[in-house]
Amino acid sequence: MDINDLHPPDDYSHRFFIWHEWIQANGPLTAENVFDYFATSMFYDKQSNNQVLRMQTIHSGLPIENEAEELKRFTGVEFAVVHSQPPTMFIVQKRERLSPDEVRPMAAYFIMNNRIYQSPDVYTILSNRLLTSLHSLQTSLDILRSHRPDYTPRTGFVWPITDPSLPLEITKKRTTEDDAMNVDEASSIAAPKRKVPNSPEAPRRQQNNMLLLNAMRATAAHSKMSLASSAFAASAENLPAETPVTHIRSSATPGPSSQAATPKNVPNAPTTQEPAKVPPGGGKKKRKRI
Template sequence: MATPPVASVPPANQGLEGGQPAPPAPPGTDMTGICFRDQLWLNTYPLDRNLVFDYFALSPFYDWTCNNEQLRMRSIHPLDLSHLSKMAGIEYMLYEVMEPHLFVIRKQKRDGPEKVTPMLTYYVLDGSIYQAPQLCNVFAARVGRALYYISKAFTTAASKLEKIGYVDAENDSAALESKVAKETIDFKEVKRVDHILASLQRKLPPAPPPPPFPEGYVPPHTADAEKGPEGPQSGEPQAPSVDPIIDQGPAKRMKI
């Protein structure tokens, strides 16, 4: 069976009077950002309920002014409740044990045999010592994390909605531009078609002369010219001849 390590007080500066070593300063309240592990100690001694407090005393979480340290100096087991209940002040208590993986140690203030006030909680998990965060800090961290993810979700949704609206606007503008482009006349294409038609017209032979009038046919303007003296005076303007079939002008509607 391995021999438990001997308790030793860490070195400190010598006092001005009497040459007695000054007690080390107690650890800070919030030390949740650090952890302690001594692999050499773990390789030398077993980690169980009898030696876990000696291992915890090596960490920066340990308060050397506690009642447990006074019991260690008197060669009494530091977790002996029969002696701790008769003392007043800061003490550590082994709260929960799951050997050899988990040990929960609670720091509390004792004001009487049955009156204790919990202060902080530490746990030894597979040889690493941590300070458990307070419940208010846990709630604050969870709420802060939830708010962060909610804000991130809203930001992502807003960016996607803006992107969708921008794409729709682009599609609408593209459709409008294509519609306007279709309705707009391309003058270059018109000139090109005119050039092709002109070139084809030049290549075609000239139109044949009109056929002669049949014998005895008198054109309408010639007949009007021969009847000129009998008609109205020549000084009056004559209405131009109108083809009765081709040019009749717009249809006239009856007025009711």
């Protein structure tokens, strides 16, 4: 395992540089002395072409008149001030020179209010923003989960929304009524429903009376049929009973002779049977003739 994996080199992306003594000794930053101030920071590379050019002219004591033109003679890493807005804003670019007319940017640094910062790359900016967004979402969901209301079968998870313009007492009263309603709905699952009289404030529900009307019609029709059948049975019972006729034939007279007579106290004579009472609407049964 490479030791750099455990201890990666510091890129100074989370640090800044400021030197108050240098500012007090040399005055505020300008386009001429800003690079000298940048060269004292930890962002400056001592092996860059700028340092090589300075070492070549350090013994002669002559200042470098045009450093940008002199750096075109070299190839490699160099620094250049690409934007100057004294005394508050400066941008220094680190780049690799491939030819006198071709360079490739490597990093950027900005100086703001005498503080030198390293500008982050696009990957660092995007990853930082995504991590910040995810952290905020996770924190919000944790807070919502801890304050989630109780579940009710009728409404589910409903958040109590209050109007800030209403007085505090009315808001508390509504919250108490909502809690009581949720408790009643939860208890109604285990216990049977009870009939509650209609209050004048609550709206009345429309009832379906068609089933009751059809049942009343069927009951009235059935009662009429039962009354007619019972009257018919009563009239049949009030009719007089027929008396049996006995034909007596004499043995002396050869001719047939019939005489209607009413038997009196004949012990062996059959007696008439009373008709059996039938339930109303059952109809009239036929009598047997003997």
